[in-house]
Amino acid sequence: MQHSEQVAQLKKLLHYLDTRTTAMADDVYRNNVTDYTDPEQAKLEQDLLFRHQPLFMGLSCRAEKPGDYFTDDYSGVPILVARDRSGTLNAFINTCRHRGAKVVDGCGGARAFSCPYHAWTYGLDGRLMSRPHEEAFEGMDKAEHGLVPLPVVEKYGMIWVGATPGETFDIDDQLGGLGAEMAAYGLESYSHYETRTSTQPMNWKLVLDTFLESYHINVLHVKTIDPILHSNLGTFDGYGKNLRMIIARRTLDQLRDRPEQEWDLMPYTAVVYILFPNTVFIVQGDHMETWHVYPSPNDPNESHMMISLYTPEPATTDSARGHWDRNFDLLMRTVEEEDFPLGSNVQRGFHAGAQTHITFGRNEPSLGHFHRSIKRALGLEAA
Ligand code: FES
Ligand SMILES: [Fe+2]
Structure with a gap:
C-alpha cells in the first residue's frame, strides 16, 4: 500500500477511535439461514465458485525452486502444483492417466512423480516419461497420456489455479483493483513457514464470517486477542468481489506522538482481505496468514481448511522457530477454542428453525x- 494511503487509513482509524465509531454499511443486511444449510445451494457453490473461479492457492514460496510441488485435495478436483526445471509453475489434475490413482500426496521436492499404483512416471511438466511394461500399451501414445493441465497464474508472488481444464482467467480482473496493493507487499520474498489443516462442523461461509467483523473481539475473545486488538473498530472497502477490512491494534494510539512520515500501517493494524471466493488473507503485523476454506463435498454442515503462515525471512534458528510456533499456536487456539466451537453451535442452531434469517448489523459491513x-456469483438475488 502506498504510504499516503497508509496514512489515510490510519487517520480514519484514529478518527473511529476518537469518536467510538467504525465503518458502517448503508443498511442492516438479512442473510438467509438456508445459505448455510441447503444442499442444493451447496452444489451450486461447488460448481460455480470452486470449479469455475480461480482459487488462490498460496504464495509463490509454496513451490519456490524447480522440483518443488504441493497438492490441494479440498477444491473438489485433486490439484498438483509443481515448478519445472525451467522455473515455470504448472498445475495438473493430480490423477494418474493409467487407472486414476492419486499421483502424489502432500508437498515437497521431486525430480519426477511416480504413481504409487503401477509406477507410471510423470515429469514436473506433466509429461508421461515412462511406464513399466511399455509393450502392454501398444497404440496408447505416451504423448497423449500426460497429466491433465489446469490453468495456473503466478503474479505478485501469489499463485492461483482454476479447477477446470482449458478455462482461462484474468487475475487482475479477479482482484478487482487490489493488484497494486498486493504487489506492494513484496510477497515474492516471503517464506512458507507451515501449513496446518482443520475440519470443522460448520458451513464454509460461516468459517469466513468469523473473520469479517471485529464486533465480537471483546466478548468472545476477551481472554485471548482483546488485549491486542480494538473491538468494533475497523475500515471496510470492497474491491469487486473481494474486500479489505483494517482492524486497529491497541498500539494505534502511540502513532499520535510520531511524525506522519514515519507512520506504517502494519505494526498498528491487522489487515484482513477476502480473496474471493474462499481465502482469508491476513497481514498480521510482522507476518502473513492465509485461510483457504473449502466446503465438504457432500455436506453443507462441514468444511475443510488449510491455514498457512508466511514469514518475511526464512526461520533458520530455534528462536525464530519458537517465535513463529507461538504465533501459530495462539492463532489456532483462538479459533479452535473460541471461534469454531461457537460457530459449530450456530450451525446446529440453524437447523432448529428459530428464524429464517440472521442479521448483519451496519457495523458489520464486510459480511x-x-x-x-457470493449471491451474485451464484446468480441468486441478494437478500
Ligand atoms: S494408476 Fe497410476 S500407474 Fe496405474
Ligand atoms: Fe474471532
Missing part, C-alpha cells in the same frame, strides 16, 4: 459485501 458477492 454483507461477502455474502452479496
Whole structure:
C-alpha cells in the first residue's frame, strides 16, 4: 500500500477511535439461514465458485525452486502444483492417466512423480516419461497420456489455479483493483513457514464470517486477542468481489506522538482481505496468514481448511522457530477454542428453525459485501 494511503487509513482509524465509531454499511443486511444449510445451494457453490473461479492457492514460496510441488485435495478436483526445471509453475489434475490413482500426496521436492499404483512416471511438466511394461500399451501414445493441465497464474508472488481444464482467467480482473496493493507487499520474498489443516462442523461461509467483523473481539475473545486488538473498530472497502477490512491494534494510539512520515500501517493494524471466493488473507503485523476454506463435498454442515503462515525471512534458528510456533499456536487456539466451537453451535442452531434469517448489523459491513458477492456469483438475488 502506498504510504499516503497508509496514512489515510490510519487517520480514519484514529478518527473511529476518537469518536467510538467504525465503518458502517448503508443498511442492516438479512442473510438467509438456508445459505448455510441447503444442499442444493451447496452444489451450486461447488460448481460455480470452486470449479469455475480461480482459487488462490498460496504464495509463490509454496513451490519456490524447480522440483518443488504441493497438492490441494479440498477444491473438489485433486490439484498438483509443481515448478519445472525451467522455473515455470504448472498445475495438473493430480490423477494418474493409467487407472486414476492419486499421483502424489502432500508437498515437497521431486525430480519426477511416480504413481504409487503401477509406477507410471510423470515429469514436473506433466509429461508421461515412462511406464513399466511399455509393450502392454501398444497404440496408447505416451504423448497423449500426460497429466491433465489446469490453468495456473503466478503474479505478485501469489499463485492461483482454476479447477477446470482449458478455462482461462484474468487475475487482475479477479482482484478487482487490489493488484497494486498486493504487489506492494513484496510477497515474492516471503517464506512458507507451515501449513496446518482443520475440519470443522460448520458451513464454509460461516468459517469466513468469523473473520469479517471485529464486533465480537471483546466478548468472545476477551481472554485471548482483546488485549491486542480494538473491538468494533475497523475500515471496510470492497474491491469487486473481494474486500479489505483494517482492524486497529491497541498500539494505534502511540502513532499520535510520531511524525506522519514515519507512520506504517502494519505494526498498528491487522489487515484482513477476502480473496474471493474462499481465502482469508491476513497481514498480521510482522507476518502473513492465509485461510483457504473449502466446503465438504457432500455436506453443507462441514468444511475443510488449510491455514498457512508466511514469514518475511526464512526461520533458520530455534528462536525464530519458537517465535513463529507461538504465533501459530495462539492463532489456532483462538479459533479452535473460541471461534469454531461457537460457530459449530450456530450451525446446529440453524437447523432448529428459530428464524429464517440472521442479521448483519451496519457495523458489520464486510459480511454483507461477502455474502452479496457470493449471491451474485451464484446468480441468486441478494437478500
Ligand atoms: S494408476 Fe497410476 S500407474 Fe496405474
Ligand atoms: Fe474471532
